[in-house]
Amino acid sequence: MKRSILRAARVIRSKNSGPFELTLDIMFKNKSYFDLFRRRRLISERKISALYKVPRKDILGIIYFEPALAVKVTIRRMVPSGAPGDSDIYGAQQHAPLLNLKF
DSSP, X not given: OOOBHHHHEEEEEEEESSTTEEEXXXXXXXXXXXXXXXXXXXXXXXXXXXXHTOOGGGEEEEEEEGGGTEEEEEEEOSSOTTSTTOSOTTOTTTTXXXXXXXX
């Protein structure tokens, strides 16, 4: 049976990484979960592309950062921060699709 990311994550958040990029952070509850996600590549370009409905070329990086037991994903914003049509100037509400991850 698949489990929710909420079982493994202590923090799931998003924020701007400049006006043209968005950073998604998942901080794990412990090293075991961090190692599991990193070893199995559970956060991948394919998964992020599907969750955010963006082409893989718009996924700029996926970095596992062991000192923080975290994974950081950077994607290109579809609408620049503050531009007409932007619904989240700070990028702080863009983590919601990550809550649908199962492992």
